[in-house]
Amino acid sequence: MVDNNEPVLVSLQELETGSIKLSTLEQAFGPTGLGILIVKELPSNFQSLRLKLLSYISHLSFLPPDELEQLTNAESHYNVGWSHGKEALKSGQYDTMKGSYYVGILSSYLQERLSRIPSDIRPTLETPNIWPSEELLPGFRSTFEELCTLIMDIILLVARACDRFAMEHVPDYASGLLERILRESMTSRARLLHYFPLDSQTKIAPADENDDSWCALHVDDGCLTGLTSALFVNETNLAHTIPLTPLKSAKSTDPKAGLYIRSRTCEVVKVSIPADCLAFQTGSALELITGGALKAVPHFVRGPSGSSTMERVARNTLAVFAQPNHEVIVDQESGVTFGEHTKEADERHA
Template structure:
């Protein structure tokens, strides 16, 4: 039996905020899920979760700092973790992904499966879908603390994501009474192929894609417009760091226009702020399919710090680190009328 929440609110920009205790207490969040992930023109396809267990803040700070530590390692060390066979979806990836028709050298990413070092996959699946089934690659020799930090934060986010998916299940059942109860939660809980991505956005001076002949808008200069193809994506707040200091201290972003932007159903572009002690969850295209469009994903992008911004800390030493967990179904799980393998294959191969 549901209880009723009186705690949910919205952020100043209109993002629905859920309370962690409401999620674990199985509170009725129908209105909140509809407001966040529904089809109304103002829906943003994202929500925040507040009042998380205290360990989250520590785990976030530990891993996001390590993004700068790893990115600063010599190229020959990072190269040991690069894996072409998986379409660069395991280990380190920089300059391999295509956004807006160009190789993306503005950020580096470290990919891994937080739950399983060796996903339960057949030899055939491993050959056909290495982007989902490849064994994890860890820099244990050169950065031994990295693996544990990655898994600790990743598994924490998955646990919260399952609670959000449970609330989504309750909403979908009111629209599709014949739907499988707890389906959206189950496909995350049972998935062997969840992927996490630790992102390091390089300081401004490394942005060498723009030149005198480039006339493209640089609004998407850190990450182009795209929609996630997972079921649900868990996101930390960004950590901006001063890379002059080898301790990589966290600083405030000097540009109040930089960061995550989302396009709502009405094509209005909204800048979304994720507080340091909160997690964000974005709906992905796979969950949109699985819910028969009762839940809907939205395009989003990341805007870089402006090269014209005035800052006490030079912008050419400020990096942005963040962590995303793509909670996607197992390969053989149906999303709508197709399997996730069929759905994801063409997307991944068209991106690299």
């Protein structure tokens, strides 16, 4: 008997060869699935890139306020570069428990294609990325770009599998539609997240199973989201010093803290991603594009209920959001574009 509250696990080779069964994809992303697919047997450089990048965000959070201010961009609504205390929680209070570093990303296919266009007419990201200097965080940019490229390449393979599924289950579905629009997208972006350690004086009430104190219950606006497993690090004696070295993993102060999914049967399910794997979640644009054959997944992040030790344990992770360009029609019946769809979602959550 299939357990629909357990994440579906497949190998990268199954995606590369197209041998993943459509029933497996339906089990992961369909109307009765959990909405998440875990991919194992990744490229050999994945684990070192993950550890290195997730270590960087702890070091970055230790930079002086004036240095962090140089890495922020208010004009992009803090969706490029460093962001802290700019995002409102469902309570209406601004979230100071986590910081984020946002980067716009392009698929390697699109980068190569754009490189052949004269620079004076070449399209660019809506807001250019902000990068710390090599002196400040040596290797940060190259590590970020390399890991995001790896994840985007796998997202495109997942998209290809979704296209195969949609061709069988969605009337008049255009062959290769999802893979194409994600390959050509200039709106996909990554979010490197740092959940700050609890202060020893912080008092947080014990949470129930629906607690979404770290990130409120929501569905992603895009098509597919790639997620690394979280890295918990002990920042008790951490200082920003050069050269930087990857940090050692630590145990969470609360094993119940982390990523949760609201299942199709309204059960709350904690999802643990193995450190050597990637997880992929479905967003609302994918649900529209496939006419509901593949469903978006409601999820939230539960914060710790308290700290039993004086150790400063932080939680770091990376999410890559693959989404269409704003002018792409995501709902064929209504003609709604992705830009209109995200605007509607923003207005609902305002």
